[in-house]
Amino acid sequence: MIELPAPGECAPGETLTLAVDPDGGVIRRSVVEPGVRVLTEAMPASRSVSVGVVVPVGSRDEDERLAGASHFLEHLLFKGTRRRTALQISAAIDAVGGELNAFTTKEYTCFYARVIDRDLPLAVDVLLDMITSALITDADVESEREVVLEEIAMHDDDPAGVAHESLAEMIYAGSTLARPIIGTPASIGAIAPAEVRAHYRRWYTPDNIAVVAAGGLEHDAVASAVAAAVAAAGAQWAPSGSARARFIPLGELGTRRPIALPTTVGLAAGTRASGPGVGGFADRRARQRDTEQVNIVIGMPGLAQMDSRRYAVGVLDAALGAGMSSRLFPEVWERRGLAYSVGSFASRSSQAGSFGVYAGTMPAKADATVEVLLDVLADVAANGLSDDEVARGRGQEAGSLVLGLEKSGARMMELGGAEVATGVLIETEESLAGFDAVTAEDVSEAAATLLAGPRFLSTVGPDAEEPADG
Incomplete structure (x- = not known):
């Protein structure tokens, strides 16, 4: 680092x-x-x-x-x-x-x-x-x-x-x-x-x-x-004398009122109601659109950019929803035929993040799809991932990292984020070592922490309704 x-x-x-x-x-x-x-x-x-x-x-x-x-x-x-x-x-x-x-x-x-x-x-x-x-x-x-x-x-x-x-x-x-x-x-x-x-x-x-x-x-x-x-x-472009420091806490920007947001998932329960946990939603929103499919997103607070658990969550994300060998793809697509598009995501900023799963399906299958997504999340929260799934997740994260950074544009973006946001530059070999060191226990602990907190449901599509709790 x-x-x-x-x-x-x-x-x-x-x-x-x-x-x-x-x-x-x-x-x-x-x-x-x-x-x-x-x-x-x-x-x-x-x-x-x-x-x-x-x-x-x-x-x-x-x-x-x-x-x-x-x-x-x-x-x-x-x-x-x-x-x-x-x-x-x-x-x-x-x-x-x-x-x-x-x-x-x-x-x-x-x-x-x-x-x-x-x-x-x-x-x-x-x-x-x-x-x-x-x-x-x-x-x-x-x-x-x-x-x-x-x-x-x-x-x-x-x-x-x-x-x-x-x-x-x-x-x-x-x-x-x-x-x-x-x-x-x-x-x-x-x-x-x-x-x-x-x-x-x-x-x-x-x-x-x-x-x-x-x-x-x-x-x-x-x-x-x-x-x-x-x-x-020319001289008209002069320093302000008040350059922005990195990691300015939310709520200290300008005259904005203080804001309570988790910087790690471990703080999430202290900043908002935890809701009913894996089986339900702390909040739900349905938006009507005249489309052929209902787009479903289930998400929750995640990790900040430099959280030490980011490697474990990256492996979890890859194993859960990246590619045809992931946990979600065979369960939602191959076995049940519920959705063509299905996957997971992990988004991080300097002080907060989100984690979740998504799918696109026909309106008649929306409730069943939400139920299956919740079942998969519940199983991962309770039982973690297999050693083979964790190994594939590690490989996917390492491979995508190295292949992506072969492009000068990707490296330039890494430099930019480090200079103005995080203040640290993570070298490629350090990131690879971070992924290689992730164990099944690390992933299980991260999954249990993420998935036990408040979760939210967003649906967009024709006749979109707020599905019943799973």
Whole structure:
């Protein structure tokens, strides 16, 4: 585990070598005036480079009036800067065969590009031009407002997505984590251009952002490209003097009231009613949609990002619902023919998480599907998984980890999350050792803890009803 220096802890110009791989990979970190953090991982065999600018603001940082502002702002930064029009921003990366995109999470926003190694300075310049010098005109806000409203409507047409959003609203009730990242038609419709610009000025400052890159690169070249782009921005882009620390507790953001949320599942019972346990639901929501199937999601509070039990829960997730050899697939699909789509999930953020199962089925089979899902969860909670299931789960987690991290984009995302959210970078070999060390007893203990707490049911589909308790 590599502990990263806190924001403001390192002096500009200082470069730290954090890790050296036997194959020649190197992870380095430095700070460029006036406070921009630069974290890179060299992948010697790669000719591509993925570079991102990560800003530690997401939907959890918004009050109710500004719900969706971070995602709205993400859109607006593509609309033009003092040096480039919207067309020139996209054309610059298109001209070198690259990719330019962005995404917003509950905890941070990331703008990224993927190019061949020789075009890295261009990618850094385009990204930091967007970050430092966005115009955010009234006209752009109004036109992009309509685009975001269309995006919300598109998401509302995805019943599986709606079911998962509804589950999050129940699990994280009372906190900003319960809100959709994209906002609502009411909140997006009400945000004024001046409020969007204030959100931009508050968060998009040199001492808040981090530039992360992975692939065929030299750290000093990345730092030099960042310095040049910052110089091009001019003196108007200045530090705020109040950079966000990592792990800011929920409830200490702005003027938000204190929020009680579990940081581990062991605290869940102390922060909300535990409900009837495996056999019932602490809360249930059914949403009507004119679809052929009912989408069913059963979930519960899970683990925070750095919880020591994350490896055991990862193995549980893989063995329970990942692939055709998982516990759920043969039981729900092969033996009973209840659903074509079935699986499990484990989601973690810096301070909270969720765990659950899902299925899509015909309305006439919805009650039976819920009953079988509950039966499987009850059996796992009571009896755990077999040694063979745990072994397969370990292998699936290890294989997907390594195969995923062969891509420069995945490594860049790992660097970004570590720099702005967790403050620690977990090396691949450490993660592999964590999965290899998981025992059947570890998985059983994690399953019993997760599945004994409050559980929630979300259904979306035609004639959706709240099924009876199992």
